Amino acid sequence: MTTADRFAGLYLLDRFRLEYGATSVDVCAGGQRLLAYLGLRRHATRAVLAGTLWPDVTEERAHGSLRTTLWRLHRERPPIVRSGGDTLSLEDTVHVDARALGESALRVVRSPGSVGGESALDLLFGGDLLPGWYEEWVLFERERLRQLRLHALDSVAEHLATQGQHALALEAALESVRMEPLRESAHRAVVSVHLAEHNIAEAVRHYKAFRTLLLAELGVEPSGQFFAMMRHAMT
Structure with a gap:
């Protein structure tokens, strides 16, 4: 992967789209919501994200869905979600x-x-x-x-x-x-x-x-x- 491909673009206007360099990548529904939330709100705790994005399930299951979503987002790609203790945010390289x-x-x-x-x-x-x-x-x-x-x-x-x-x-x-x-x-x-x-x-x-x-x-x-x-x- 080239240096340019390590910079991601998160596009939320007109439709959801995530690009690494010039390559558009597929993102699961939970991943789309997670990235959109962080893109708009800048940062959030794991508890807030789990409760907001998975409101209709138990707290334990919501946190499990969050962990699975993060794993899927980072699989075979440079990480774009940064963890600072209990708080998650997008990497600075994400536009x-x-x-x-x-x-x-x-x-x-x-x-x-x-x-x-x-x-x-x-x-x-x-x-x-x-x-x-x-x-x-x-x-x-x-x-x-x-x-x-x-x-x-x-x-x-x-x-x-x-x-x-x-x-x-x-x-x-x-x-x-x-x-x-x-x-x-x-x-x-x-x-x-x-x-x-x-x-x-x-x-x-x-x-x-x-x-x-x-x-x-x-x-x-x-x-x-x-x-x-x-x-x-x-x-």
């Missing part, structure tokens, strides 16, 4: 795409100008976290990552618009709309970009479409702030 996406989103929210336009969009246009997985810890992490991405996209759209990068700003705003169609801040960002480019007709069309959607789904009007933005633009 986790969902973790990288969350860290990038946090950086953008804290300092939108610190990340370049196209690179920011590449980092933020990730897929859904482990679609088809419905464990409570997955649902929590999926929503946490979704909210981070939404706030980061809002920040990116606003920053790029002020820099005159209207096409990229619109991409960020529309991605936020796609993720959450009823999120007004995303729609305001779309309209702001259209107004910055003096595309009044596009801004009005988008505002009216959002107003229709909001009335149909929630029975409420857009905020006074959004209405005032449109009224000011058309006067």
Whole structure:
């Protein structure tokens, strides 16, 4: 095995995938859950892992399943799970795409100008976290990552618009709309970009479409702030 093959990539966006170098490897169901949990939570005790991943069996059997899963993961492969006393974590050589996406989103929210336009969009246009997985810890992490991405996209759209990068700003705003169609801040960002480019007709069309959607789904009007933005633009 080459040096490159000793570095693993754990991919949790769109679907589960584990790669050593350029080689994708099969992982048993228990191993997938174990790696995903450690990839998202960074570390956990054996007791927490056993109880979380095997909740419907006795404690003794859950710990036995954990030991078997660890043995299967390390069989004929470089170890990617590190043991520190009673605590397990992933080795530092393991890249986790969902973790990288969350860290990038946090950086953008804290300092939108610190990340370049196209690179920011590449980092933020990730897929859904482990679609088809419905464990409570997955649902929590999926929503946490979704909210981070939404706030980061809002920040990116606003920053790029002020820099005159209207096409990229619109991409960020529309991605936020796609993720959450009823999120007004995303729609305001779309309209702001259209107004910055003096595309009044596009801004009005988008505002009216959002107003229709909001009335149909929630029975409420857009905020006074959004209405005032449109009224000011058309006067």
